[in-house]
Amino acid sequence: MKKSLMLYLFILAILMNVFTYMFYSREAKFEQDRYDKTTKKLRDSINLVSTKLADADYFSLEHNENAQNYFDNSASGGKVILYEKLIPVVTEKLLDLNSNPKGNPYTGQDKIGPNKFIINKIKILNHRWIIADYSNGELWGEVLLKYFVDQDEKITFEVNQTWLYQK
Structure with a gap:
């Protein structure tokens, strides 16, 4: 067992x-x-x-070689502008205009009510165009801007088209 x-x-x-x-x-x-x-x-x-x-990112200055080459004026005897340094300068200059008491003039909108229009977000598309989002806290819109950089690296803006969305 x-x-x-x-x-x-x-x-x-x-x-x-x-x-x-x-x-x-x-x-x-x-x-x-x-x-x-x-x-x-x-x-x-x-x-x-x-x-x-x-x-x-297809439409961005960081990834567009043709737009980057636009700032390389060394072949024509001009100055080379580095796009890596240009992007923050352009963005800062456009956002600094938000401190204007009447609002940012490049939104293409006059002050409506007590709040001014300011630019919130910016995307630099290429060597010539910027698209930006703006609001006054109640109304929202978008603007297409032209920007120019001259030989003295002075930056100027021009409103091409603006759109304000309805409430």
């Missing part, structure tokens, strides 16, 4: 080891498959976001 009990316990131990081995080997395979699927999905998401970002 003792021998048969030992035999049954031995067979039971072997079966438990086989089942444990199968469980953990399949669990490892399942986890590896899940990891591979998640990694593939994340790579696809990163590629999609990168593509969307590249599409969104």
Whole structure:
């Protein structure tokens, strides 16, 4: 009886080891498959976001070589203007005009009510165009501006078109 009990316990131990081995080997395979699927999905998401970002930045001075070359006047004996330094200067100069008591004159809007119109966000599209978002806290709009940089690096703006959205 003792021998048969030992035999049954031995067979039971072997079966438990086989089942444990199968469980953990399949669990490892399942986890590896899940990891591979998640990694593939994340790579696809990163590629999609990168593509969307590249599409969104298509119209920007940072990614437009022709517009950047416009500021390289060294071939004609002029001065080279670095676009990396120009972008913050143009942005700062346009935003500094928000301190005007009547509002930023380049929104193309006169003061309506007690609040003045100020520019909130700016995107420099190329060597000539800027698009900006403006508001007075109640009304919102967008403006398309021309900007010019002369040889003395003086920056001037001109309102091309403005749009004020209805409430």
